[in-house]
Amino acid sequence: MSNILEAKDLKAYYMTQAFGVRRTVKAVDNISLQVRQGEAFGIAGESGCGKSTLLKVLLGAHEPPLTVVDGTVKYRFDDMEEIDPLALDERGRREIRWKKVSYIPQGSMHVLNPVRRIRESFHDFVRTHKKVSQAESWDMARNYLRDLGLSEEVLNSYPHQLSGGMRQRVTIALATILWPKLIFADEPTTALDVVVQRGVIQLLKDIRQKEGSTLVLITHDIGVHANLADRIAILYAGKVVEEGDTKEVLKNPRHPYTQHLINSLPRLDERSERVSIPGRPPALDNPPNGCRFHPRCPVALDKCRTIDPETITLEPGHRVACHVVAEEVSHAPVA
Amino acid sequence: MRPSPEPSSTAELLRVEDLTKVFNIRHGFSTKQFHAVDGADFSLQADTPEILTIAGESGSGKTTLARMILGMEQLTTGVLRYKGRDVASLTRKEKRSWFFGQVQPVFQDPFATFSPLKRIDHYLYETVSNYKMADKAGADAYIDNVLNEVGLSLKEIKGRYPNELSGGQAQRVSVARALITRPSLIIADEPVSMLDASLRMSIVNMFRALKEKQKVSILYITHDLATAYYASDRIAVMLRGWIVEMGPVERVLGSPMHPYTQNLKQSIPSADPARVWTQKIDLADMDGEKYSHTGCKFAGRCPAVMDICRKKTPPNVMHEGRMVKCFLYDKSVQST
Numbered sequence: 001m002s003n004i005l006e007a008k009d010l011k012a013y014y015m016t017q018a019f020g021v022r023r024t025v026k027a028v029d030n031i032s033l034q035v036r037q038g039e040a041f042g043i044a045g046e047s048g049c050g051k052s053t054l055l056k057v058l059l060g061a062h063e064p065p066l067t068v069v070d071g072t073v074k075y076r077f078d079d080m081e082e083i084d085p086l087a088l089d090e091r092g093r094r095e096i097r098w099k100k101v102s103y104i105p106q107g108s109m110h111v112l113n114p115v116r117r118i119r120e121s122f123h124d125f126v127r128t129h130k131k132v133s134q135a136e137s138w139d140m141a142r143n144y145l146r147d148l149g150l151s152e153e154v155l156n157s158y159p160h161q162l163s164g165g166m167r168q169r170v171t172i173a174l175a176t177i178l179w180p181k182l183i184f185a186d187e188p189t190t191a192l193d194v195v196v197q198r199g200v201i202q203l204l205k206d207i208r209q210k211e212g213s214t215l216v217l218i219t220h221d222i223g224v225h226a227n228l229a230d231r232i233a234i235l236y237a238g239k240v241v242e243e244g245d246t247k248e249v250l251k252n253p254r255h256p257y258t259q260h261l262i263n264s265l266p267r268l269d270e271r272s273e274r275v276s277i278p279g280r281p282p283a284l285d286n287p288p289n290g291c292r293f294h295p296r297c298p299v300a301l302d303k304c305r306t307i308d309p310e311t312i313t314l315e316p317g318h319r320v321a322c323h324v325v326a327e328e329v330s331h332a333p334v335a
Numbered sequence: 336m337r338p339s340p341e342p343s344s345t346a347e348l349l350r351v352e353d354l355t356k357v358f359n360i361r362h363g364f365s366t367k368q369f370h371a372v373d374g375a376d377f378s379l380q381a382d383t384p385e386i387l388t389i390a391g392e393s394g395s396g397k398t399t400l401a402r403m404i405l406g407m408e409q410l411t412t413g414v415l416r417y418k419g420r421d422v423a424s425l426t427r428k429e430k431r432s433w434f435f436g437q438v439q440p441v442f443q444d445p446f447a448t449f450s451p452l453k454r455i456d457h458y459l460y461e462t463v464s465n466y467k468m469a470d471k472a473g474a475d476a477y478i479d480n481v482l483n484e485v486g487l488s489l490k491e492i493k494g495r496y497p498n499e500l501s502g503g504q505a506q507r508v509s510v511a512r513a514l515i516t517r518p519s520l521i522i523a524d525e526p527v528s529m530l531d532a533s534l535r536m537s538i539v540n541m542f543r544a545l546k547e548k549q550k551v552s553i554l555y556i557t558h559d560l561a562t563a564y565y566a567s568d569r570i571a572v573m574l575r576g577w578i579v580e581m582g583p584v585e586r587v588l589g590s591p592m593h594p595y596t597q598n599l600k601q602s603i604p605s606a607d608p609a610r611v612w613t614q615k616i617d618l619a620d621m622d623g624e625k626y627s628h629t630g631c632k633f634a635g636r637c638p639a640v641m642d643i644c645r646k647k648t649p650p651n652v653m654h655e656g657r658m659v660k661c662f663l664y665d666k667s668v669q670s671t
Contacts, residue, residue, distance in 0.1 A: 046531040047502075164393070193392035193558055194602040201604070202615060220532060223604030227611045247608040264536045265606050266565035268588060274565065276536040280501040 002076060004182055004214050005035040005058065010071035012057045015064075025285045027053040027066070029238040035182075037078070040208060040215040042229030042246060044222060044261075046281055050238040051218045052106065055186055058216070059103055060085030060093060075101065077181050099129055102180035104172055106187045111171055112159040118170055119155040125174055144177050147210070148203060165196030169203055176207050183207070184216045189224055201228055222265060226250055231317070234258050237282050237292040240311070244318035254320045257293050291323065299324050347419065348381040348519060348552055349404070354413035356399050371399040373576035374413075376651075379520070379554075381418065384546050386553045388563040388584065390599075391573030397556045400573070401522050404554070405440055406430065418519075436466055439513035443525040445505035449497040455508055456493050462515045478515070484549065485511045485541055503534035510541065514549070521545075522554045527562060539566045560603055564588045572596050575632040582657025592659045594637045631662070639663060 009032055014025040027050040035041045045051050056062045058073055068086055075083040077100060085093070085101075097103075105111055113121055122141040123134050132140070142152050150169060159167055168188065176183060185204065189197040201224060208215055217229055225232050225246060233243040234255065242255040253259045260277045279296040282288055288295055294304040304323050311321040314329065354375040360367045373396075379387060389397050402408040404415065406422060415422045417434060425434055442448050449455055459478045463469055469477035479489040485507040497505055506526060513521050523542070527535040539562050545551050557563055563570055564584055571581040572595065580593040591597045605611065630645040631637070637644065643662055654664040662668045 046533060194560070194599060194604075195392065197604070198602040198612070221604065222532070222606040226606050226608055227604045250606060250608050261533060262606060264533050266536065266539075266561040267605075267607070268561055268564050268600070268603065271565055274536045274540070276540070277533045280503065280534075 002037050002078075003034045004037045004076055005033070005216070006072075006074045006076070007031060007033045007058060008072050010054075010057060010073065011069040012053060012062065012066055012071075013069050014053075014066050023285055026287060027238050027284055028057060029287075031071075031235075031238075031240055033233065033240070033243075035214060035216060036231075038208075038212050038214055039230045040217060040228055042225040042232040043216065043218045043235060044220060044225055044232060045235030046220060048281055048284070049235045050284070051220075051235055052186055054235070055184055055216070055218055058085070059101070059184060060088055061103075075182065098125075098175070098180060099178045100180055101182045102175045102178075102184070104175050104183065104185040104188050106190070112167060114159050116158075117155070118157055118159070118162075122155070122174060122177070126177065129178060140177065141173075145173055148173055148206060163196075165192050165199060168192060168196075168200055172200070172203055172207070176211075176213075179211050180213060182214045182216070184218075186218045188217070188219070189221070190219065197224070204228060222250070222262065234261070237287055238284055239292060239321065240319075241293065241322070242318075242320050244314075248315075248318055254314065254318075254325045255293075255322050256297050256299055256324070291321075301327075346381050347378050347416065349379040350414075350416035350419075351375055351377050351404070352414040352416070354400070354403060354415065355411045356396075356403060356408060357411045370576045372396040372403065375400055375578055377571060377578070377581060379552050381519070384550045384552045385569060386542060386546055386555050386567040388567040388570040389554065389556045389573060390558060390560060390563055390570055392558060392599075394575070395573040396576040397558075397573055398524055401440075401524050401554065401556050405438060405522055406434065436516040437518050438520045438522065439516060439518040441506075441509050441513050441521060441523040441526050444529050445502060445509045446497055448509050449505065451497055453496075454494055455497050455500065455505070456489070456495070458512050459508070459515060462512055466516045468515060468517070478511075481511050481514050482508075484514060484545065486537075487511065501534070502530050503537055506530060506538055507541065510538075510545075514545070514551075518551065520552045520554065522556070524556045525558070526555070528557065528559065535562060536565075542566055560588060560599060572599070577632060577660055578658075579633070579660045580657060586655065586657050590655075592654060592657065592664060593633075593661050594639050594663075595633045598636070631660075641668075643668060 009030055010028055011030055012028040014027055016023045031054060043051055043054065053066065056066065057068055062068060073085055075085060083096065119138050119141060123137040126132055126137040126140060141155060145152055150173065154162060154166060154170055189200050192200060204215060205228065207213065219225065229246045231244065232246045232249050233240050236257050242249060242253065242258045249258065250262060253262050264274055264276045266274055277296050282292060290306045291304045291309050294300040297304065301323055309321045309323045309326065311319050312326050312329065313319050354372060355370065356372040358369045358371055360369050379385065389400060391397050399408060403410055410423065417437065422434060449458060460474055463474050463477060475489060482488055487504065487507050492508060527538050530538065542553050542555065543566055546553060555563065555567055567584050569582065570584045570587050571578045574595050580587055580591065580596045587596065588600060591600050630647055631649050634640050634644040641662060649660050649662045650665055651658050651660050652664045
């Protein structure tokens with residue numbers, strides 16, 4: 001299967017200068033990713049680890065002070081040649097945005113225009129990209145909402161008349177009505193109740209199944225990843241520490257950070273003591289040398305303090321950046 | 336020490352009797368009544384400290400209930416007793432010197448709790464002097480002692496501004512501030528929902544330790560059932576102002592009885608790949624539902640709905656060691 005999205009050696013820093021003091025925050029540091037056509041790819045990590053920054057760069061929507069220092073991003077849709085979102089001008093970006101590439105923003109309950117009815121928002125949105133009359137765009141909206149199992153009545157409502165979960169689903173419908181091939185979702189279910197969250201996850205699944213579109217999902221909630229993502233990448237302090245099949249990573253995590261993250265989750269079937277990772281994620285303007293996790297790592301070696309670990313492949317598709325795992329693998333008998 | 340009019344007879348720490356809060360919502364000339372909390376009824380025992388979780392979706396009245404217990408919201412009807420005394424009958428002075436010292440809040444967002452322009456230790460010193468917990472010379476030692484209980488020390492936070500602390504640290508300071516008056520009850524409104532998964536457990540573990548060592552009861556308000564199951568002894572599940580199920584957490588979440596609790600439990604996404612959802616749920620009826628209709632408030636979404644549910648308010652039934660507000664377990668309905 002071909003890759004719809006490829007990022008290579010991506011480095012994106014926030015560079016600011018105030019009163020002569022230069023500050024560089026390395027929010028995305030040497031990240032390479034491949035997203036296959038038609039899959040759901042999850043990006044997990046704590047707040048401040050660079051998830052949203054990575055998404056901005058992948059979308060080509062970064063603005064100063066965020067600067068792409070190095071690396072490339074490529075989209076490859078089946079009918080077209082490669083597109084480099086970092087090189088596109090405003091016009092070119094408008095060409096592909098929403099039609100090819102779509103984005104469901106964080107806290108998208110607040111993105112709807114409060115003084116326009118939902119159907120007017122749909123019309124504004126569709127008309128910017130397609131020459132359609134008002135009646136046609138409303139027809140499109142009505143049919144699409146029916147397809148997704150949402151009530152048509154919402155079209156006549158104002159955003160404040162809808163519940164948070166409904167607004168979120170309307171926003172998702174809005175972002176996907178032009179059948180984009182590649183959908184980015186930034187924390188689409190955060191701040192929703194569990195029952196509503198389940199509805200939103202179901203909706204995203206349905207949209208993927210109907211059109212075979214690719215989903216890049218960002219959230220800190222591992223439970224959401226387990227239910228939605230085919231593959232998952234764990235981010236820590238601007239780097240990918242582990243990547244692989246969601247099932248494999250969750251069942252058999254190799255990086256100490258991933259292990260801690262998964263073990264600290266409370267479960268509904270047992271109440272044994274859970275410990276959380278000591279310390280806190282590092283500030284990204286002055287990250288620790290070597291492996292960025294070493295100050296909090298219980299199994300850190302000497303070289304973890306000085307040398308940045310290489311990413312190694314354990315099995316096809318399961319990649320880890322950790323010295324300890326690398327040593328284990330190199331000492332293990334070759335099968 | 337401050338005067339503490341301790342009660343003599345009762346062993347109840349907190350008694351909530353038929354507590355109701357009605358908000359009047361004006362629509363032009365007409366007024367609509369909205370029951371944010373409707374007949375809440377439970378108690379906490381003084382001799383056995385416990386963590387009681389109040390769970391429910393947003394808009395279920397969790398926070399309104401907490402604000403009423405804290406004395407920040409007038410009661411529409413009902414009685415609130417603290418250590419046997421009717422809170423409504425306390426004078427302002429008694430409230431300040433006794434009640435507010437006994438019951439302390441911890442809020443959701445630690446960075447909104449503290450002013451970004453003040454040093455964070457300022458709040459600790461201020462509370463010590465307001466409640467005369469220690470004199471000027473002893474304040475440092477007193478505060479350091481309290482901070483140790485939440486896993487911090489005065490040296491770590493002295494002179495620092497809130498933005499210099501991590502979310503977990505700031506939330507710990509927020510709990511330490513609440514502990515300064517040596518309260519018997521802490522009301523924590525969504526204390527971990529702003530924190531990352533890896534920090535969440537450290538706060539929840541701290542609550543467990545406070546209950547064990549300091550004998551503080553905690554009212555833990557959350558929509559996160561997983562941490563509720565992990566941390567609490569009892570749980571009350573709220574739905575649109577009603578407590579629909581209440582009992583020991585192992586029973587209520589282990590084998591939920593009320594259809595709403597069952598629905599909630601099934602909707603928690605599990606990180607275990609062996610337990611991902613295979614079935615779809617029906618969400619069609621969730622919106623556009625009216626808040627103040629007659630009968631059971633869950634009838635519109637309930638998979639086991641009966642005729643009577645739409646006409647009458649369900650009774651509180653004791654069933655298998657917990658309270659359930661549902662006709663399904665009402666014997667008089669079953670037999671007819």
